Amino acid sequence: MSARVVAAARGWIGTPxxxxxxxxxxxxxxxxxxxxxxxxxxxxxxxxxxPYTADWGETGREELLMAAGLRHMAQVTGGWAEGQVLLFRMREGAVAKHLGILSQAGEDARFVHAYDRHGVVESPLSAPWRARVAARFAIPGA
Known part of the structure; x- marks a missing residue:
């Protein structure tokens, strides 16, 4: 099903x-x-x-996305695989507030995500992005 997750995510590319x-x-x-x-x-x-703010740098103690991920998906601790949901912490001390879907694992890893002024895009999971991954989740059945 992970191929189905990636195909669905890529279907959103270009969405504002x-x-x-x-x-x-x-x-x-x-x-x-x-x-x-x-x-x-x-x-x-x-x-x-x-309701939530768009601020990636928001500080605080409430890890709402992490908690929701743990409620509804299995946290992944093993290998990286297509279709995993990535939760990013954009800076140290900030709440983890950015999400993406791993669309390609391995050396040329990529992920689909949405952000201001870009919309839904597929980006390389470069070293700086990878360093910000706070958690990975598997969509049930994927």
């Missing part, structure tokens, strides 16, 4: 960035992308996310 949106082709943020792929693969979302 819209904070808190999750409509393929119309608008999505990084969480909206993951929510949309979830709906395409599994159906109804397991919960409605609360």
């Amino acid at each position: 960035y819209v904070h808190q949106a999750s409509v393929r082709g119309a608008g999505a943020d990084c969480l909206g992308l993951v929510r949309g792929v979830w709906r395409e693969i599994l159906g109804e979302e397991p919960e409605v996310p609360p």
